[in-house]
Amino acid sequence: MNLALKDTLHAPTRFALTALGVAFLVMAVIGMTGLYRGIVEDALLILDRIDADLWVVQGERAGPFAEGSAVASDMDRRVEGVPGVADVRRFTQFSQQFSFAGASRRATVTGVDVPRDDGRWLPLAEGRWLGGSRYDAVADASTGLKVGDRIQLARDVYTVVGLTRQMVDSAGDGLLFVGINDAAVIARRRTSEEVHLARAAGSGGGAVSADASSVAQESKISAVLVRLxxxxxxxxxxATMQRWGDVRVMTMGEQRDLMLNARLWKLRLQILTFTGMILVITAIVVSLIVYTMTIEKLHEIALLKLMGARESVVVGLIGQQAALIGIAGYVLAIGLSGLIFPLFPRRVVMLPADLAQVALALTLVCAAAAWVGIARASRVGAREVLS
Structure with a gap:
């Protein structure tokens, strides 16, 4: 006879509620870990897919993903002449507000160097890649746009010719891909308020064009991508390009390291801290539950000892109950995560390795909780059955 299973079936409602509570705590741990994994994947999407060996960015800057960067508009031709360079592409990326269907929306505009690059590295779900004509756009589905929609960016109207899925930046904004020249025009566009304020301040000493740059750099090209x-x-x-003095050359590994260990470092610490806190809370909750269940069975435990039951029987009873709570809670957490996390606005990535680590952490938590109950049960004497 399995005493732990018998005792569990004796009060199934309490066990189910206990397992559900543990499941929600475990689901919170899985969710925070998966949210961080999702943010990392989103942040590295462009880096991993665009296939560049080197990034030529503005001198003394860390690149467009960490801070503002602007290189000369003819930098690609200078880089192209360096021995060992196979091909070059211009790159720019910036956030943009736009109106569609009477609502204000936000996207991250990414310039694709058409015709050198038609964006075939994009995972298209519908439509086509960017062609040679201007005013074409490929949008991510998270922007709410569809193939054939027309949107106004700056002074021009763009037609959505393709649709991607799960192509977002580290902030969760959907990516909107346009030709590099179109992207430069969009970036140079100034609002009427900017023009009015610039005129009022007397900046430039003369008339201010609505297409004038709002930053010191005239170029809106953030970087030049190099394949060797x-x-x-x-x-x-x-070394050849670094000697020019006005650029900084970064490898793909340096860009990834910058993104993970600089831009996302604080987020990693925060998620690790909250995950640790929830694991501690889970350990306390499970320990209290097992301890309470042990207290309720002190009379039965004393009776077992009076009947000559070995200590291992009592240890097995409490240990198996803690294991049942942990297993049920973990299975429920996995099931609930699969149902709830796809509804989140940000992508939650559940990697098998992370799920295995959560399972190991929960095993240690249940072992600690069982030890608390066993320690209390070991102090029960057989004579206490008469009290």
């Missing part, structure tokens, strides 16, 4: 020849010496290519 297979036989090229990357260190020599980097």
């Amino acid at each position: 020849d297979p036989a090229a010496d990357a260190a020599r290519v980097i």
